[in-house]
Amino acid sequence: MKEYRTIQEVAGxxxxxxxxxxxxxxxxxxxELANGETRRCKVLEIDGSNALVQLFExxxxxxxxxxxxxxxxxxxxLGVSEDMLGRVFDxxxxxxxxxxxxxxxxxxxxxxxxxxxxxxxxPQEFIQTGISAIDxxxxxxxxxxxxxxxxxxxxxxxxxxxxxxxxxxxxxxEQFAVVFAAMGITFEESNYFIQSFTETGAIDRTVLFINLxxxxxxxxxxxxxxxxxxxxxxxxxxxxxxxxxxxDITNYADALREVSAARKEVPGRRGYPGYVYTDLAQMYERAxxxxxxxxxITMIPILTMPEDDKTHPIPDLxxxxxxxxxxxxxxxxxxxxxPPIDVLPSLSRLKDKGIGVGKTREDHSNTLNQLFSAYAxxxxxxxxxxxxxxxxxxxxxxxxxxxxxxxxxxxxxQGYQTDRSIEETLDIGWQLLSIIPRxxxxxxxDEFLDKYYDPTVREKE
Numbered sequence: 455m456k457e458y459r460t461i462q463e464v465a466g467x468x469x470x471x472x473x474x475x476x477x478x479x480x481x482x483x484x485x486e487l488a489n490g491e492t493r494r495c496k497v498l499e500i501d502g503s504n505a506l507v508q509l510f511e512x513x514x515x516x517x518x519x520x521x522x523x524x525x526x527x528x529x530x531x532l533g534v535s536e537d538m539l540g541r542v543f544d545x546x547x548x549x550x551x552x553x554x555x556x557x558x559x560x561x562x563x564x565x566x567x568x569x570x571x572x573x574x575x576x577p578q579e580f581i582q583t584g585i586s587a588i589d590x591x592x593x594x595x596x597x598x599x600x601x602x603x604x605x606x607x608x609x610x611x612x613x614x615x616x617x618x619x620x621x622x623x624x625x626x627x628e629q630f631a632v633v634f635a636a637m638g639i640t641f642e643e644s645n646y647f648i649q650s651f652t653e654t655g656a657i658d659r660t661v662l663f664i665n666l667x668x669x670x671x672x673x674x675x676x677x678x679x680x681x682x683x684x685x686x687x688x689x690x691x692x693x694x695x696x697x698x699x700x701x702d703i704t705n706y707a708d709a710l711r712e713v714s715a716a717r718k719e720v721p722g723r724r725g726y727p728g729y730v731y732t733d734l735a736q737m738y739e740r741a742x743x744x745x746x747x748x749x750x751i752t753m754i755p756i757l758t759m760p761e762d763d764k765t766h767p768i769p770d771l772x773x774x775x776x777x778x779x780x781x782x783x784x785x786x787x788x789x790x791x792x793p794p795i796d797v798l799p800s801l802s803r804l805k806d807k808g809i810g811v812g813k814t815r816e817d818h819s820n821t822l823n824q825l826f827s828a829y830a831x832x833x834x835x836x837x838x839x840x841x842x843x844x845x846x847x848x849x850x851x852x853x854x855x856x857x858x859x860x861x862x863x864x865x866x867x868q869g870y871q872t873d874r875s876i877e878e879t880l881d882i883g884w885q886l887l888s889i890i891p892r893x894x895x896x897x898x899x900d901e902f903l904d905k906y907y908d909p910t911v912r913e914k915e
Contacts, residue, residue, distance in 0.1 A: 458522065473503050478500070487515055541556070578597075580596075581752060592800045615647055632697045688749070699754045704758045793867075797829065817906060832857045835855040
C-alpha cells in the first residue's frame with residue numbers, strides 16, 4: 455500500500471495531499487502521525503493528482519513533513535449481521551454499548567445501490583403505530599416515507615421513541631425490526647432513547663446508531679447511510695419489515711452545509727449546498743419494497759423546522775421527495791395535547807392504500823373523511839366564537855366547536871405510553887362523531903351509521 459508524505463496544507467477539517475495516484479472520490483484513508491497515532495479521513499475531491507481529504511477526527515498535531523497518508527482503496531463500509539439487533543453503535547458503525555465487536559456476515563458500501571423504479575412494489579399494507587392521529591387519519595403504509603415536521607422545543611423525541619416502541623405489522627408473524635439513527639443529538643437525548651427502548655424490551659428488535667452533537671460533521675453525514683445499510687440487509691436479505699427512524703434531518707443538512715462551506719463551494723438557498731435535494735433524495739429513496747422480496751423498509755425522517763418555517767429548504771425539499779408529512783403544532787403543545795399532532799395540515803398520501811376491509815376495518819375511510827370535515831368545521835366555529843362571541847354562533851356551530859375540543863382531548867391527545875389498536879382508535883372516532891346529529895354526517899354510508907352511530911351519546915349531551 456503506497457504511502458504519501460506530500461501533505462500540502464491543513465485547513466480546519468480539510469487536508470490537501472499532492473501527487474497521488476489512482477485515488478478515487480469517497481475513498482477512505484489513514485493518516486499516520488510522527489508518534490504512530492493514526493486518524494481516519496475520506497476523499498472529498500480529486501483534482502488531477504491532488505486529493506482533498508476530510509478528517510474524521512481533529513487536525514491538531516498533524517505535522518506536514520512527518521505525517522504519512524495511505525489510501526485504503528475502498529469507500530466507507532459497514533459490517534452487517536443479524537447480531538446487530540439489540541445493539542448501539544456510533545455514527546461510524548462502531549459498538550458503543552460495551553458489547554463485543556460484531557462478526558459480520560458481509561461488508562457493504564454505506565452508499566448503497568439505488569433501487570430500480572421498475573423493481574419497486576407499491577406500498578399497501580397497514581403499519582399500526584398505536585397513535586390515533588397517525589393510524590386513524592394519516593395512516594402509515596409499509597414501504598412509505600412519512601416525515602414528521604417538528605420545531606425546536608416540541609416533543610418529537612418522545613413521539614419518535616413511542617413509534618419505535620409500538621410499531622407493528624398486524625395479523626402476521628413476520629419479523630419486524632426498527633433501525634433508529636440519531637444525528638447531532640445531546641447526550642441527554644441519547645440516554646433517553648437508549649433507556650426508553652431498554653425498559654420496554656423494544657431494544658431487542660432495534661439497531662441504534664447514535665451521533666452526538668460534539669461528534670465530527672463528517673460522521674453525521676455517514677450516520678443515516680450506516681442505518682440504511684443495516685436496514686437494507688435486514689429487509690432484503692433477512693426478510694424483515696424494517697422501520698427506519700432518522701432524527702434530526704436538520705442537523706444532518708447543517709453538517710452538509712458545514713462541509714460544503716469548508717470546501718468553499720458556491721452556496722445555494724440559506725447557505726445549503728446546491729446538491730442538498732439530490733443528497734436527501736438519495737437517502738430517502740432507499741426506502742420501499744422490492745418485487746420478489748418479502749421484506750420492506752418504511753422510513754420516518756424527523757426534522758425540526760428552523761423558526762417553525764415550513765418553507766425552509768429542508769422541510770420544503772423533504773416534502774417533495776416523501777409521501778406526506780405529520781406536522782407537530784406549538785399551539786396544541788401549549789394546550790397540553792400529547793402528542794401535539796396537527797391533523798389538518800398533516801397528510802399521508804398513501805393512506806387510502808392501507809385502510810379498509812382486511813387491512814383495518816370497513817368503516818375506516820368514511821370515518822376518516824368525516825372526522826377531518828367535522829374538526830375543520832369545529833375549528834372555524836371556534837375562530838368565529840373568538841371574534842364575534844358565543845352568542846353569534848348557531849346551535850350546530852356550537853356542537854361543532856364542542857366536537858373540536860373533545861376531538862383534541864380524547865382522540866389526538868393520548869400521552870406517550872398509550873398504545874391503541876386501530877379498533878380502539880376507530881371506536882373513539884365513532885364516540886366523537888356521535889356528538890354530532892346523524893343528519894350532519896353526510897360522508898358516511900348509512901350501513902356504517904346503522905352499525906356504529908350511537909344516538910345515546912347525543913341524548914347525554
